[in-house]
Amino acid sequence: MEQGSSLRDRLIDAGVDLVMTDGAASLGLREIARRAGVSHGAPRRYFPTHHALLSAIARRGFADLTARFVAAADGEAAPRGQLRALARVYVGYALECRGMFELMFRHDVLDSEQHSADPPRLRESTLPLFEHVVALVTRHRSDDPGLRGEAGPPPEVAAAALWANLHGLAQLWAWGSLPLALGAPPPGDAPGGDRLDALVAAALDAHLGPVGS
Amino acid sequence: MEQGSSLRDRLIDAGVDLVMTDGAASLGLREIARRAGVSHGAPRRYFPTHHALLSAIARRGFADLTARFVAAADGEAAPRGQLRALARVYVGYALECRGMFELMFRHDVLDSEQHSADPPRLRESTLPLFEHVVALVTRHRSDDPGLRGEAGPPPEVAAAALWANLHGLAQLWAWGSLPLALGAPPPGDAPGGDRLDALVAAALDAHLGPVGS
DNA sequence: TCCGGGCGTAGACAGTGTCTACGCTCGCCT
DNA sequence: AGGCGAGCGTAGACACTGTCTACGCCCGGA
Numbered sequence: 282m283e284q285g286s287s288l289r290d291r292l293i294d295a296g297v298d299l300v301m302t303d304g305a306a307s308l309g310l311r312e313i314a315r316r317a318g319v320s321h322g323a324p325r326r327y328f329p330t331h332h333a334l335l336s337a338i339a340r341r342g343f344a345d346l347t348a349r350f351v352a353a354a355d356g357e358a359a360p361r362g363q364l365r366a367l368a369r370v371y372v373g374y375a376l377e378c379r380g381m382f383e384l385m386f387r388h389d390v391l392d393s394e395q396h397s398a399d400p401p402r403l404r405e406s407t408l409p410l411f412e413h414v415v416a417l418v419t420r421h422r423s424d425d426p427g428l429r430g431e432a433g434p435p436p437e438v439a440a441a442a443l444w445a446n447l448h449g450l451a452q453l454w455a456w457g458s459l460p461l462a463l464g465a466p467p468p469g470d471a472p473g474g475d476r477l478d479a480l481v482a483a484a485l486d487a488h489l490g491p492v493g494s
Numbered sequence: 495m496e497q498g499s500s501l502r503d504r505l506i507d508a509g510v511d512l513v514m515t516d517g518a519a520s521l522g523l524r525e526i527a528r529r530a531g532v533s534h535g536a537p538r539r540y541f542p543t544h545h546a547l548l549s550a551i552a553r554r555g556f557a558d559l560t561a562r563f564v565a566a567a568d569g570e571a572a573p574r575g576q577l578r579a580l581a582r583v584y585v586g587y588a589l590e591c592r593g594m595f596e597l598m599f600r601h602d603v604l605d606s607e608q609h610s611a612d613p614p615r616l617r618e619s620t621l622p623l624f625e626h627v628v629a630l631v632t633r634h635r636s637d638d639p640g641l642r643g644e645a646g647p648p649p650e651v652a653a654a655a656l657w658a659n660l661h662g663l664a665q666l667w668a669w670g671s672l673p674l675a676l677g678a679p680p681p682g683d684a685p686g687g688d689r690l691d692a693l694v695a696a697a698l699d700a701h702l703g704p705v706g707s
Numbered sequence: 708t709c710c711g712g713g714c715g716t717a718g719a720c721a722g723t724g725t726c727t728a729c730g731c732t733c734g735c736c737t
Numbered sequence: 738a739g740g741c742g743a744g745c746g747t748a749g750a751c752a753c754t755g756t757c758t759a760c761g762c763c764c765g766g767a
Contacts, residue, residue, distance in 0.1 A: 288745085288746085304602075305601075305602075306601075306602045309722090309724085310723075310725090311722080311723065311724080312723095319746070319747090320746065320747050320748070321724085321747095321748095322725090322746075322747065322748075322749095323745080323746055323747080325726085326744085326745060326746075330724080330725080331723095331724060331725085379601075383601055386665070386669055388517070388518075388519075388592075388668075388669065389517075389519045391669070404669070404670050404671050404674060405674065408671070408674065408675060411671070411675040412675075433696075433699075433704075434692065434696040437675075437676060438692050439696060439700075441672055441675060441676060441693055441696075442659065442693050442696040442697050442700060444662075444666070444672075445659060445662035445663040445666050445667075445672065445697070446655065446658060446659040446662055446700075447662070448665065448666055449657075449658035449659055449660065449661035449662025449663070449665065450655070450662070452599070452658075452661065452662065452665060453657070454658075455601075456601065456604070457604070457617050458617050458621070458624070459654055459657075459658065461617060461618065461621065462620070462621060462624040462625075462654060463650060463654060479647065479651050480654055480655050480658065482647075483646075483647040483652060483654075483655040483701075484658070484659070486646075486647075487652075487655060487659075487700040487701045488696075488700045491646075501714085501715085522753090522754065523754075523755060523756090524753085524754065524755080525754095532715070532716090533715065533716050534716095534717090534755085535715075535717075535718095535756090535757090536714080536715055536716080538756080538757085539714065539715075543756080544754095544755060708767100709766105709767090710765105710766090710767085711764105711765095711766095712763105712764095713762105713763095714761105714762085714763090714764105715760105715761090715762085715763105716759105716761080717758105717759090717760080717761100718757105718758090718759085719756105719758085719759100720755105720756085720757080720758105721754100721755095721756090722753100722754080722755090722756105723752100723753080723754070723755105724751105724752095724754100725750105725751085725752090725753105726749105726750085726751080727749090727750085727751105728748090728749090728750100729746105729748080729749100730745105730746090730747080730748100731745085731746085731747095732743105732744090732745085732746105733742105733743095733744085733745100734741105734742095734743095734744105735740105735743100736739105736740095736741085736742105737738105737739095737740090737741100
């Protein structure tokens with residue numbers, strides 16, 4: 282079994298459990314140590330500061346997110362289908378793992394890594410994902426060359442704009458202002474998803490062209 | 495002069511100054527009280543809890559943002575120009591007032607208002623702005639009826655998707671992953687703005703149709 | 708004049724993150 | 738075999754935080 286896991290991993294596990302159930306605000310250093318069954322000074326052996334532990338937990342979140350991406354992408358063949366699956370995974374993750382998503386994009390956690398030399402830095406965790414989106418967008422364009430008379434922005438810009446659109450969708454929906462603006466139930470309640478699906482579809486159509494494929 | 499301002503306003507002023515200069519992480523209750531020149535128990539007369547004071551500060555941020563909107567909109571006549579000005583104000587505000595922007599969309603600050611009856615609730619501060627965007631999008635469509643063969647999503651969905659795009663752009667750019675992905679200098683350094691302008695233009699073109707007007 | 712209520716002060720309390728000193732327990736070397 | 742040293746976790750101290758409570762002060766009305 283995973284008995285031989287070091288305390289370092291057990292601390293991250295405890296933090297992941299905490300942030301999934303009780304939100305990002307409950308990630309106190311002492312509370313994580315309690316959940317892991319050790320004293321409050323123990324984490325210091327493996328993480329020089331509280332924010333370093335939070336960074337490690339956030340990295341687990343990014344790893345989980347990319348794992349969901351590859352799991353959702355292998356069913357789809359066309360680049361547009363892959364992008365749609367990616368979009369659904371992204372906003373679905375933000376809604377399902379709300380606390381983790383909030384933690385992953387917190388500036389103070391990021392700033393703690395300002396002077397940390399050893400990779401991977403937290404900010405760069407999103408880089409391979411972005412390059413994947415760029416590749417999918419270029420493939421999508423080359424598959425359907427007569428998309429429009431306009432050439433449109435270069436593919437990296439289009440991919441970045443699409444990614445930002447999904448991110449904003451996830452954030453504003455989880456925050457509650459988008460459900461409120463569209464007259465949908467708040468994100469805690471389940472069945473407002475059709476409105477969200479409409480938003481995701483609108484974002485995909487806007488950045489990839491209407492569903493001509 | 496504003497000499498007769500009550501302590502309540504002075505506390506909010508001190509908090510705004512703090513969050514503008516030192517970021518959202520420095521908004522301790524005692525620190526705000528120190529800056530206002532009172533003891534740490536004084537804020538309790540006007541704000542039942544720390545988060546209530548943070549909510550009031552965030553509301554000032556929303557008020558400032560909408561003021562910038564109306565200041566930037568009166569120069570433009572066409573709805574597309576107004577939307578472009580609005581977009582630039584939004585991402586410009588997020589970059590210029592990074593700490594305030596972070597505070598305005600924090601979930602724990604929001605949750606403190608969960609059981610607060612008196613309006614305006616913090617989440618609803620973005621509602622009039624959103625309705626304005628909906629009106630501009632519908633006006634833009636009616637001004638240029640032959641935009642595309644497709645009807646596209648209903649205007650409220652299109653407006654929501656555009657708003658989310660701008661929000662995600664602002665957030666990911668300020669967080670640093672978008673500048674890193676596009677090979678631009680980090681958001682603290684000044685002259686990476688042309689890349690950001692390209693992203694904003696791409697978002698506007700995607701949701702409003704290419705610049706045919 | 709006296710009184711009462713709004714307003715701010717000051718201290719206590721539990722809890723936090725960080726730092727330091729102290730044991731325990733292995734494995735390695737002589 | 739015996740001792741030793743390094744790794745690992747414990748426990749306490751320190752400054753600091755947010756909340757709560759009791760206490761003064763000052764000013765306006767009866």
